[in-house]
Amino acid sequence: MAANAEVTAGVAGAETYIQHGTHIDTIESVDMVFRAQRKLSFTYGAIFFGVTLAIPALSVVWEGWYATPIWGGFTANYLFVSLLYYIFLWTMAWTYSKKADRLDEDLMHMAEEIESKFKREHAAELTEED
Amino acid sequence: MNAIAIVLVIGLVLFTVGLSIFSRRFTRTTADFYLAGRKVGSFSNASAISGDYLSAASFLGVAAAVYASGLDGVWYAAGFAGGFMVVVLFIASALRRFGEYTVADFAFGRFGSDRIRLVTVLGVLLTSMFYMAPQMYGAGTTWSILVGRGFLGMSAYNTGVVVVAAVMMFYVAMGGMKGTTLNQIFQFWWLNFAAILLVVFIFGGGFSYPDALEAASSDTLVNSKTVTVADLVADDGAMLAKAEGAMSAEGFAEVEAAVVAGVETAKVNVVLPQVNKLHELRDLVFVEPGHRYNVLDQFSMVLALVLGTAGLPHILNRYYTNPSGSAARRSTFWVLVLIGMFYIMAPIIGLAGRELIANAVADGSAPTAAAYVDGLLVTASQIMPMMGQIIGGQWLLGIVSAGAFAAMFSTIGGLLIACSSAVGHDVYEKYINPNATEKQRVFFAKSAVIVFALIALGIGLGIPASGLNTAYPAIIAMMVTWAFAFGAGAFVPMLLTGIWWKGTTEKGAIAGMIVGGGGSLFIILLNILKTLGVLTAGGVLGFLGDLTYPTVFTFPAALLTIIIISKMDGQLPKNVDHIWMRIHGTAHERYEREHGLDKVGGMFGGVPGGAKK
Numbered sequence: 001m002a003a004n005a006e007v008t009a010g011v012a013g014a015e016t017y018i019q020h021g022t023h024i025d026t027i028e029s030v031d032m033v034f035r036a037q038r039k040l041s042f043t044y045g046a047i048f049f050g051v052t053l054a055i056p057a058l059s060v061v062w063e064g065w066y067a068t069p070i071w072g073g074f075t076a077n078y079l080f081v082s083l084l085y086y087i088f089l090w091t092m093a094w095t096y097s098k099k100a101d102r103l104d105e106d107l108m109h110m111a112e113e114i115e116s117k118f119k120r121e122h123a124a125e126l127t128e129e130d
Numbered sequence: 131m132n133a134i135a136i137v138l139v140i141g142l143v144l145f146t147v148g149l150s151i152f153s154r155r156f157t158r159t160t161a162d163f164y165l166a167g168r169k170v171g172s173f174s175n176a177s178a179i180s181g182d183y184l185s186a187a188s189f190l191g192v193a194a195a196v197y198a199s200g201l202d203g204v205w206y207a208a209g210f211a212g213g214f215m216v217v218v219l220f221i222a223s224a225l226r227r228f229g230e231y232t233v234a235d236f237a238f239g240r241f242g243s244d245r246i247r248l249v250t251v252l253g254v255l256l257t258s259m260f261y262m263a264p265q266m267y268g269a270g271t272t273w274s275i276l277v278g279r280g281f282l283g284m285s286a287y288n289t290g291v292v293v294v295a296a297v298m299m300f301y302v303a304m305g306g307m308k309g310t311t312l313n314q315i316f317q318f319w320w321l322n323f324a325a326i327l328l329v330v331f332i333f334g335g336g337f338s339y340p341d342a343l344e345a346a347s348s349d350t351l352v353n354s355k356t357v358t359v360a361d362l363v364a365d366d367g368a369m370l371a372k373a374e375g376a377m378s379a380e381g382f383a384e385v386e387a388a389v390v391a392g393v394e395t396a397k398v399n400v401v402l403p404q405v406n407k408l409h410e411l412r413d414l415v416f417v418e419p420g421h422r423y424n425v426l427d428q429f430s431m432v433l434a435l436v437l438g439t440a441g442l443p444h445i446l447n448r449y450y451t452n453p454s455g456s457a458a459r460r461s462t463f464w465v466l467v468l469i470g471m472f473y474i475m476a477p478i479i480g481l482a483g484r485e486l487i488a489n490a491v492a493d494g495s496a497p498t499a500a501a502y503v504d505g506l507l508v509t510a511s512q513i514m515p516m517m518g519q520i521i522g523g524q525w526l527l528g529i530v531s532a533g534a535f536a537a538m539f540s541t542i543g544g545l546l547i548a549c550s551s552a553v554g555h556d557v558y559e560k561y562i563n564p565n566a567t568e569k570q571r572v573f574f575a576k577s578a579v580i581v582f583a584l585i586a587l588g589i590g591l592g593i594p595a596s597g598l599n600t601a602y603p604a605i606i607a608m609m610v611t612w613a614f615a616f617g618a619g620a621f622v623p624m625l626l627t628g629i630w631w632k633g634t635t636e637k638g639a640i641a642g643m644i645v646g647g648g649g650s651l652f653i654i655l656l657n658i659l660k661t662l663g664v665l666t667a668g669g670v671l672g673f674l675g676d677l678t679y680p681t682v683f684t685f686p687a688a689l690l691t692i693i694i695i696s697k698m699d700g701q702l703p704k705n706v707d708h709i710w711m712r713i714h715g716t717a718h719e720r721y722e723r724e725h726g727l728d729k730v731g732g733m734f735g736g737v738p739g740g741a742k743k
Contacts (some may be wrong), residue, residue, distance in 0.1 A: 012685050015712075016707040016708065016711075018708055018711040018712070018715060018717060020651045022721075023717040023718075023720040023721045023724070024717055025715035025716065025717040027707055027710075027711070029715070029716070030710060030711045030715045031717065033716055034710070034714040037389065037714065038630060041220055042179050044219050045216075045219050046221065048212075048215045048219065049436075052212055052432060052436055053429065053432060055143065055351075055432070056419075056428035056429050056431075056432055057429075058189075059408065059419045059428060060408065060425055060428065066411070066418055066419055067418055069277045069344065069417075071340050072338070072339070072340020072341050072343060072344045073340055073341070073342070073343025073344030073345070073346065073347050073416075074339075074340050074343055075415055075417055075418070076199065076415075077418075077419065078201055078204070078343065078417050081201065081204050081205060081208045082204050082207075082208070082474070082477050083474060085208045085212070086208075086211060086470040086473065086474060087210075088469060089211055089212060089214075089215060089466050089470065090463075090466055090467060092215060093214070093218055093462060093463040093466045094463055095388070095438075096218065096219060097218070097456075097459040097460060097463050098457070099217075100223070100456075100459055101456050101459070104456060104678075104716070106456070106721075107716060108716050108719070108720055111715075111716045111717070111720070112720070115717075
């Protein structure tokens with residue numbers, strides 16, 4: 001069994017493609033993957049940065065956040081930074097990984113469909129190049 | 131001499147060296163040396179990344195920062211952990227999919243020029259050296275506490291630095307990435323074990339987290355400082371008056387005696403009340419923000435910490451060792467769980483130290499290896515081993531000291547591999563000797579490890595002479611954060627735009643790296659000069675010199691530079707579509723899945739199903 005696929009890049013018709021073994025990526029399939037991944041990553045990114053930067057913002061403006069004890073000596077600020085922030089990170093990382101895995105599965109199937117269509121449309125050119 | 135503790139540390143060193151010798155037989159190719167054959171499973175990789183990441187800054191520095199600064203110190207822990215979200219969301223799978231050895235490879239592959247590869251190599255070396263410095267300082271200070279004496283005419287500090295550099299030189303050159311990975315896994319679990327033991331002992335002694343916080347915050351935060359008699363009597367004795375207000379009568383009597391003696395250059399340890407930089411009209415207490423950071427720095431620090439992780443070459447290198455993009459994400463989740471556990475514990479140790487160390491000093495049981503003033507450690511970075519000895523005697527001191535050395539070894543190992551791959555793989559194999567045999571390449575990589583270990587040694591020996599260790603509270607965590615800030619300015623904008631914006635050009639990326647990296651270096655230097663009292667200027671230089679972290683300016687500046695220059699330049703690589711397909715395409719992963727290559731194999735064998743690589 002080959003450990004690494006022979007990688008070829010080329011142009012069939014007007015379309016650029018890249019081939020790993022028998023599997024093909026086209027610009028159409030890659031753009032689809034890219035857009036879906038960008039949406040997922042940037043949505044989670046916005047939540048992550050929103051929450052993370054809200055902590056110092058609240059530390060600047062809201063005394064109830066940084067100076068009012070809510071449990072023994074804990075303020076909401078101290079409790080969040082020392083304990084709750086990790087639960088937030090774990091939840092974010094877990095749900096993102098699961099969603100990204102599911103997205104990968106869906107996108108691979110869609111990419112395979114685009115690949116089949118591409119192979120059908122450019123069968124002659126691909127055979128010539130092989 | 132702490133005989134039991136020393137035996138435990140020697141045991142750790144011998145085990146480490148043994149693992150490297152064991153791994154040696156499996157390091158035949160450069161892929162083995164740099165990437166452990168790309169067969170590291172998610173949990174193993176997560177443990178190794180955690181070991182790589184949890185350096186002296188985390189093990190010694192976070193508890194010290196909390197001990198000295200309260201909430202502002204806790205941010206080191208939260209920020210160090212948060213950085214992995216940026217990695218998992220924006221970088222990890224794309225980097226693995228691109229499938230190269232190093233960050234410089236990514237830059238070359240994405241933008242297609244030798245120029246950007248060399249600029250990236252320079253950045254990698256600078257970041258690694260920034261990161262290496264506090265590890266070596268940690269080595270010297272831990273040795274001073276543990277052994278308390280030097281050998282061959284060297285001071286205890288210098289001996290510690292030399293010993294750690296020598297051990298690292300040997301074990302990384304011997305074991306390469308496989309040996310380093312195995313060691314990092316073992317070292318992570320050892321240092322975590324040490325932290326867990328400390329916390330168990332602390333809670334076992336009746337510690338209550340909310341009550342301890344309440345007690346620590348009941349009065350203005352005070353800290354120790356080493357000053358000269360001249361400093362104390364300057365401005366009509368303003369500092370002396372503050373010290374008198376903050377210190378016990380007994381403690382202040384020693385300070386007064388030094389002032390009466392009149393030797394202006396004599397150094398005295400005093401305790402001073404700390405001021406609130408964030409809310410200037412409020413008293414500063416342990417639980418509130420403001421000890422270290424003003425408004426701008428509160429944001430800049432958070433940005434430096436969460437963005438900087440994605441700019442650390444020795445961490446990014448580890449992502450290439452994952453067998454698939456999905457495995458890279460799983461690794462990151464486990465990293466967050468593992469380091470999160472540690473980062474929840476470190477602030478507890480820092481807080482508990484406020485009370486337990488003061489009690490030990492009061493009842494005369496505090497270890498004599500450290501200096502104290504009025505119940506406070508003079509050097510906050512000594513808190514972990516000191517806590518070990520106070521609450522668990524020599525055994526716990528030994529376990530904690532071994533944990534500290536484990537933290538240094540694992541990180542220095544990763545850094546040496548990153549430096550070695552930067553000059554070995556990115557320069558030697560590409561430009562100096564492209565036709566080198568596999569044997570020559572591995573030999574060069576190992577030689578590079580030795581050279582960089584020697585440079586680290588020089589940096590470690592030079593830190594006390596520079597005065598940096600007395601100028602900053604918790605200097606270990608501070609120095610590491612400079613590496614984060616540099617990485618966040620130099621690499622992260624290039625990586626983010628390179629992965630997510632097809633229109634990024636080579637000129638834009640280089641300009642961004644220069645603005646982000648150069649700007650970070652410049653502002654960090656100004657801050658150092660200002661802290662050491664060399665820079666006294668006001669105006670723009672003075673304003674920038676007051677910034678502890680430059681990221682709030684350098685990151686957006688680098689990002690904007692990349693966008694503007696790329697738009698003006700417009701010269702995309704000719705094969706940009708193919709590059710784009712390498713970063714975001716799925717054909718490679720479909721191929722790997724079809725052939726079972728996305729499965730984890732043993733680092734020391736073939737892939738499952740009997741297939742041999």
